[in-house]
Amino acid sequence: KCFLYCNGLMDHLYVCQNGSGCAAWYKAPTRFTGTLDAFVKITRYEGVRSLWSGLPPTLVMAVPATVIYFTTYDQLRDYLHARTGSQGHHIPLLAGALARLGAVTVISPLELIRTKMQSRQLSYRELGVCIQSAVAQDGWLSLWRGWGPTVLRDVPFSALYWFNYELVREWLCGQTRLNEATFMISFASGAISGTVAAVLTLPFDVVKTQRQIELGDSEVHPVAASKPSSTWLLMRRIRAESGTRGLFAGFLPRVIKVAPACAIMISTYEFGKTFFQKLNQERRLRGL
Template sequence: MGEGPAVRPSAAITPVQQMLASGSGAVLTSLFVTPLDVVKIRLQAQQAPLYKGTDIKLFSFHRQVMAVPATVIYFTCYDQLRDFLRYSMGYQGDHIPLIAGGLARLGAVSVISPLELVRTKMQSRKLPYSELMVCIHSAVAQDGWLSLWRGWGPTVLRDVPFSALYWFNYELVKAQLCEWYRAPQTSFTISFTAGAVSGAIAAILTLPFDVVKTRKQIQLGEMEALGVVSVKKPSSTWNMMRNIWIDMGYRGLFAGFLPRVIKVAPACAVMISTYEFGKTFFQERNLNQARCGL
């Protein structure tokens, strides 16, 4: 902890402006990565024969649509938490992005998790969005409110470490690139490169958790499609990883390695560079308005 709170930079943007910047980046990223996500899910779900062709494509497409509100919450919370720790609490150091990234993702996952589960149920029964409330009521009546957070554990195990690693490496690589090129502020190219590098590293290290999450979602969809009500307690994340290791070895835990890296690295690059560009736009806009008001 430093001697006192750091000074917040001028022309800071508002949370609403952060949400607009992250929302535009999330939409562009979702459109970009959907085809690659289809390939990754096919490779991870080779033992799930019910999900073929159009079903896999729809599964992937709706995942990307659901990613938009999650990304808006996630990026806005990250910036707010990072700035709070730095400028309000006075903490400094490379660990700040790691902490803020992990906590921001934890919050976003907790908020979006029920919607993810409902979306999976709707796809397995091929229900339209107009019957969303019916689907939610059915899920709660059958298994209780906590059932809406089923799959929260493996999602957290995958996304929280990913986010912590991603922001830690992003801020580090970005600072090094700015110093290398003697850039006074982050350019689009610098943020794009730092996003791609940090995204690739985080994607590789957390891939086994992504495999387990995909397997669990598809197994749930199969049970729903067949009308099967399981009386057994779902396998834990660690048990599933152990079984995958026994059956297929490290290849099973890293299934979809290349598509995930090819998807995540450019997706992170597009998302963060668009987000940084949006923030720069609003910062300059706020600064001009402040000057006009003088």
């Protein structure tokens, strides 16, 4: 049996082979009537700490991925502004898409490795053998398995997110008559833009989740695993089985997860960037 869960920053795959190893992680009750019900029951039966389960390995992946992503976006945005001489809102749209594309491409093999380690509970030596075998059998591109659905979800999300973020931040600064965004303006802009982007890209998130579950099942039953279908065929299958609503499954949990995550990340990033810019400026003035 394969389970997919998210701790707020990253998806995690947990595989129970032959029904073993699940008791400590997957406890009764197994049915939730909603997001709030899930919070209450998980806290009651597994403790508050279980809501942050898997955080350390997540941070190992999330921190470098976020550093690459945010830094690349800032550099690309400034470069495109200088190169084109334009301050148009299409610049954040393009920079956001390219930055996420680069970050996903760099992190994708590490994501696959992490998924294999979670699903098979491999040691590092066994993992090396597994990767060598996969490369020998399917080539180096096999390390980027699942790259397509991830790009289809994350790149449009990033483009929409940065487009809306810059737009909302500019509007809020205008409303408050401020030249620079405050922490709360960045926080609100991040939450609003994250919500809009999350809703519009939800079908691709559903497909990516389905792909991850298929990957986990293939690790447990490699012989019985079928060849993965394309993203569009998978979307058609979900729509045929569950209707259009099936493509928007998990709407509320995704918004609850993404909106505060985007708000916290961008506001702390902007705060840190402003803080260190002022610190460097003060040091330069002292040196004069």
